[in-house]
Amino acid sequence: HFGQIPRVPGDPILGLMDLYRADPNPAKLDLGVGVYKDAQGLTPIPRAVKLAEQRLVDSEQTKSYIGGHGDAQFGALLLRQVLGSRAIALGEQRAGCTQAPGGTGALRLAGEFIAKCLPGRSIWLSDPTWPIHETLFAAAGLRVQHYPYVGADNRLDVDGMLAALQQVPPGDVVLLHACCHNPTGFDLNHDDWLRVLDVVRARELLPLFDFAYQGFGDGLEEDAWAVRLFAETLPEMLITSSCSKNFGLYRERTGALIAVTSEAQRLLDVRSQLASLARNLWSTPPAHGAAVVATILGDEPLRQIWQDEVERMRQRIASLRQGLVEALTPYGLAERFAHIAQQRGMFSYTGLTAEQVRRLRAEDSVYLVESGRANVAGLDAERLDALAKAIARVVSN
Ligand code: PLP
Ligand code: TYF
Numbered sequence: 001h002f003g004q005i006p007r008v009p010g011d012p013i014l015g016l017m018d019l020y021r022a023d024p025n026p027a028k029l030d031l032g033v034g035v036y037k038d039a040q041g042l043t044p045i046p047r048a049v050k051l052a053e054q055r056l057v058d059s060e061q062t063k064s065y066i067g068g069h070g071d072a073q074f075g076a077l078l079l080r081q082v083l084g085s086r087a088i089a090l091g092e093q094r095a096g097c098t099q100a101p102g103g104t105g106a107l108r109l110a111g112e113f114i115a116k117c118l119p120g121r122s123i124w125l126s127d128p129t130w131p132i133h134e135t136l137f138a139a140a141g142l143r144v145q146h147y148p149y150v151g152a153d154n155r156l157d158v159d160g161m162l163a164a165l166q167q168v169p170p171g172d173v174v175l176l177h178a179c180c181h182n183p184t185g186f187d188l189n190h191d192d193w194l195r196v197l198d199v200v201r202a203r204e205l206l207p208l209f210d211f212a213y214q215g216f217g218d219g220l221e222e223d224a225w226a227v228r229l230f231a232e233t234l235p236e237m238l239i240t241s242s243c244s245k246n247f248g249l250y251r252e253r254t255g256a257l258i259a260v261t262s263e264a265q266r267l268l269d270v271r272s273q274l275a276s277l278a279r280n281l282w283s284t285p286p287a288h289g290a291a292v293v294a295t296i297l298g299d300e301p302l303r304q305i306w307q308d309e310v311e312r313m314r315q316r317i318a319s320l321r322q323g324l325v326e327a328l329t330p331y332g333l334a335e336r337f338a339h340i341a342q343q344r345g346m347f348s349y350t351g352l353t354a355e356q357v358r359r360l361r362a363e364d365s366v367y368l369v370e371s372g373r374a375n376v377a378g379l380d381a382e383r384l385d386a387l388a389k390a391i392a393r394v395v396s397n
Contacts, residue, residue, distance in 0.1 A: 028365035031374040048306035052295035068275035070099020074290035077297035093264040099285040101253035103242025111140030154351040156186040170204040179223040180213035180345020183373040212242040215310040217344040235262035254289030327388035356394040364390040
């Protein structure tokens with residue numbers, strides 16, 4: 001049976017976590033895997049989540065299965081969180097939410113849906129993108145293609161992106177990072193988004209927004225700007241939403257696939273397919289994380305506590321970005337690394353080479369992904385000078 005099975009390498013990003021754990025250096029710094037960390041270097045459970053969980057322990061009546069689309073209250077509240085409470089598509093019953101195990105589950109469901117219901121369509125990913133996008137859509141049977149996004153000069157290439165999208169065959173699917181691009185941290189501005197919208201509309205492409213970091217860029221509402229613009233302009237689109245980061249629910253596997261259709265009747269057809277596809281993947285989704293999110297979003301005081309917590313996480317990241325550039329200034333590197341303060345979300349493509357990343361790890365116990373991606377949330381505000389010194393050393397020789 002199992003004698004001929006080749007071994008495959010593990011996930012390089014998650015592998016960094018093991019390397020970091022095994023490093024005895026007390027001054028080690030983990031800028032690898034994309035989880036939020038506070039000033040103590042911990043990934044805490046938000047207070048709003050704890051309070052919601054306490055309520056659920058007392059009020060939950062059953063652990064029987066939830067339906068194929070998941071927790072209906074979660075779905076209704078998440079739709080408002082993502083599309084806005086005044087969204088036209090919601091008023092016209094043209095938007096639906098199917099709960100999935102995390103943003104990853106939602107992406108896989110989207111991939112299966114495209115493969116089955118829109119056969120022959122390629123999916124176009126930014127170059128670079130989150131590595132799991134590459135393997136996940138291929139595993140779902142889709143042809144994966146790329147549009148330029150950030151070039152070798154470590155700058156956003158909007159013109160290259162638009163020129164490539166102009167050549168995409170009508171009907172194909174374009175994956176767009178709604179905000180806080182992973183891995184680069186480079187986001188489109190409002191003008192850029194309007195230009196992308198024009199091409200997507202003119203070429204009749206189907207947008208699939210990956211929305212994994214709502215609240216980590218410019219704010220919960222601000223980060224939804226592009227998603228809402230597209231939803232108000234285009235008849236049809238897909239969105240995957242993850243509650244892993246902004247609710248701190250990583251291991252509870254909480255997310256959803258949102259479908260917007262041109263008519264209410266079509267939504268019912270699409271949702272019948274999504275429930276059928278989900279049945280073959282995970283049957284029904286895990287309930288706990290969605291119940292927590294529904295409890296928080298459905299209760300004004302809890303929602304306020306949560307919004308404040310997301311805002312504090314966002315501000316910590318923004319101030320670390322600023323702080324690192326300031327720490328690099330005495331080394332004459334402020335200009336070279338100015339992009340760190342302009343990027344958004346947890347990640348920064350620093351521009352450090354794989355060789356420089358390896359040196360930082362070997363000589364300073366600083367862990368980045370070899371692409372040069374740093375998780376800014378992993379920085380320690382008290383030790384930015386030491387890090388700047390190490391960076392200055394590896395870039396100078
Ligand atoms: N999409 C992107 C861009 C991500 O960075 C992540 C991160 O983990 C995900 C999706 C999936 O998140 P989840 O943990 O909810 O599956
Ligand atoms: O990019 C990251 O670091 C996060 C976390 O297989 C992650 O998105 C990384 C790899 C992976 C799953 C999640």
